[in-house]
Amino acid sequence: MILSNTEEVPGRKVRELYGVVSGSTVRAKHIGRDFMAGLKNLVGGELKGYTELLREARQEAMDRMVEQAEAMGANAVLNVRFSTSSVAQSAAELFAYGTAVRLE
């Protein structure tokens, strides 16, 4: 499976278009990480717990998108975009979407 945020994969031709595929996940921070991040917030710098959390969540959203594309028989997803929205106080939705295609 090839992922790309361009409208074509450089050097490859699109043979068939399948349409938009997407994947999402809603995550809440857990209390331990929140507490550590709160402490870290006093001295500034990277909040590693949150970086990890968001990276994992985004990966999961992408995995679900890829699953959907595979089910359609695609071998690539083009023009991939991400969006993040906070649904509730301590929860966020990570959303990934793109166009499933078959490359030659």
Added chain:
Amino acid sequence: MDTTIWIQLISSWGVPLVLLALGYGVGTSVERSHYRSLRIREARMRSLPALNLQRPPAHWKIAGAGMVTGSVVVSVDYFKRFLAGLRGLVGGRIRVYESLLDRGRREALLRMKEGARQQGYDAIVNVRLETSRMASSRRDGKGTAGVEVLAFGTAVRIAR
């Protein structure tokens, strides 16, 4: 009489003052060492260009492509947040937040580039940057836990 006033003063102002001093001391050194590491790693990654052109230049022979991402959540220290709060009263440029976003963007770009190099790519095209604020768990939702910067793009391998 004197001692009770001192006890009252310390109990009401002591904790914030200690936090301000801690934030200033540790926060400044954290920022300085982050900038040092950014400069070193950026120099190392200079040979892997990240372009925000939609496609690679026509004369490149492309042997492979794939998506790469890099992200980071960074926050400012207690002292800088205090300074920014003061700035909010009179308006104007808030330098401490400018440097926060600068660090976040450069770090995210670097992580994306480092990931691309690890996978054997030579360049990244169509680079995009997204920034989002993470709300803290404070009940009013006003506090900021930090900002997340996400960099992503399509990495390409060039045939030689």
